[in-house]
Every structure is written in structure tokens, then in C-alpha cells.
Amino acid sequence: MNKLIVYLGLTLDGVMQAPARPDEDTRGGFIHGGWAVPYVDSVMISVASEGMSKKGGALLLGRRTYEDFYEVWPKRSDGNPFTDRLNNSKKYVASTTLEEPLAWVNSSLLKGDVPSAVASLKEKLDGDLVILGSGILVRSLMKHNLIDEYQLSVHPLVLGSGSRLFPEGGPFVSLKLVKSTITTTGVILATYRPASGKK
Numbered sequence: 197m198n199k200l201i202v203y204l205g206l207t208l209d210g211v212m213q214a215p216a217r218p219d220e221d222t223r224g225g226f227i228h229g230g231w232a233v234p235y236v237d238s239v240m241i242s243v244a245s246e247g248m249s250k251k252g253g254a255l256l257l258g259r260r261t262y263e264d265f266y267e268v269w270p271k272r273s274d275g276n277p278f279t280d281r282l283n284n285s286k287k288y289v290a291s292t293t294l295e296e297p298l299a300w301v302n303s304s305l306l307k308g309d310v311p312s313a314v315a316s317l318k319e320k321l322d323g324d325l326v327i328l329g330s331g332i333l334v335r336s337l338m339k340h341n342l343i344d345e346y347q348l349s350v351h352p353l354v355l356g357s358g359s360r361l362f363p364e365g366g367p368f369v370s371l372k373l374v375k376s377t378i379t380t381t382g383v384i385l386a387t388y389r390p391a392s393g394k395k
Contacts, residue, residue, distance in 0.1 A: 199324045199344035200256070200314065202334050203247070204361060205232045207351050211358035212331045220264065221359075228355045235351050239379040247347065248281045253323030255282070256314065258330035259291035265328075266300045288317065288325075290333050311340040318342070331361055339367045345389050346371065352382040 205215040214220035214229035221229065257265065265282065272279040287303040290310045298304065306313040314337060317325055327334055337343055362369070371388035378384055 205349040210360040213358040235381040254286040258333035261329040350384040
């Protein structure tokens with residue numbers, strides 16, 4: 197079966213909210229948007245490029261991430277290595293408010309119950325299913341043991357507020373570290389997979 201792989205940036209206190217821009221996500225009065233940008237370096241870009249260059253598979257996005265990406269990537273023409281991959285990949289969107297046809301090329305809504313639809317995609321896709329951002333979606337899929345790999349960029353930063361990947365009262369998740377790299381800015385690029393023996 198194909199894997200479901202999550203790519204997410206986090207702070208040391210687990211915050212995943214608005215890593216890229218000050219106005220990206222201000223819910224809850226969040227004022228630290230754009231916290232990840234100063235930490236980007238050539239090591240991080242190289243690792244990300246390697247992951248994006250893999251053939252096959254598809255993207256899985258939550259509604260907010262889908263809309264945010266759509267505002268940026270279809271308009272890019274600067275030779276960014278991620279532009280073609282994001283625009284040309286098949287994109288599945290988990291949303292109860294969007295309607296088809298979706299505006300971004302190669303995009304379609306997941307049908308029915310999201311965990312069941314994701315489990316079905318993992319069986320039938322030709323390649324892995326990749327989630328970029330989409331923290332709320334990730335948290336919902338954790339409860340159903342559907343995530344096979346977490347590729348986390350852990351930044352040396354404590355924000356003290358914001359939406360967290362692993363909130364209080366979340367599901368038990370036992371992970372094992374299978375790979376790690378440290379960037380020149382102190383970000384730990386860590387790959388985790390579920391450990392055997394679930395509670």
C-alpha cells in the first residue's frame with residue numbers, strides 16, 4: 197500500500213500556525229505569522245526539492261491550505277522548483293464548504309467521509325499521498341492511524357501561542373525517528389514513522 201506522508205514546519209513548542217507570512221492565519225489573535233522564513237537555508241531547500249522530485253502520487257490538502265496555495269502557485273513564473281510540481285500534481289481537497297469544479301488545475305474534492313476516502317486513495321493511487329501543511333486535516337487523520345510518515349521541520353523557536361500539531365487531549369501516537377538532518381540555521385529536519393505496538 198502507498199504511504200501517507202505529512203510535511204509540516206513546527207516550533208519547539210509544537211506550533212504549526214502561519215509559518216510563511218504575517219497574514220497567513222491570524223485566527224485566535226495569532227501575531228507571530230511568518231516565523232519560519234528566517235530559518236530557510238540551502239539545506240532545507242535541498243531536502244524539500246528531493247522530496248518534491250519523487251514521481252507519482254498526489255497531494256492531499258485541507259481547505260485553508262488549498263485556498264492559500266491557489267493564491268500563490270498558479271501565478272508563479274520565476275523558475276521556482278516547486279511551481280510545476282504543485283500545479284501539475286493531482287490534488288485532493290478535504291472540505292465541506294468548497295464545491296466542484298475547483299479552480300486550481302488537477303484538483304478535486306474528496307467524496308464522503310474523509311478518513312475512509314483517504315484510506316481508499318492510499319490503496320488505489322500510483323505513488324504516495326503527500327500532505328503539505330493542513331494541520332487540522334493531519335490531526336483528524338492521526339486519530340484513524342492513517343499517517344505513515346511525518347517529515348517535520350522543527351525550528352529553534354518557542355512562540356508560546358498558536359495552533360499546535362499535538363494539542364492537549366490529542367490521540368496517543370508512538371513514533372520512531374528514522375532520519376534527521378540539521379540545517380545551518382538550527383532547524384532539525386526529522387522523519388518519523390509510527391512505532392510498533394500502538395496503545
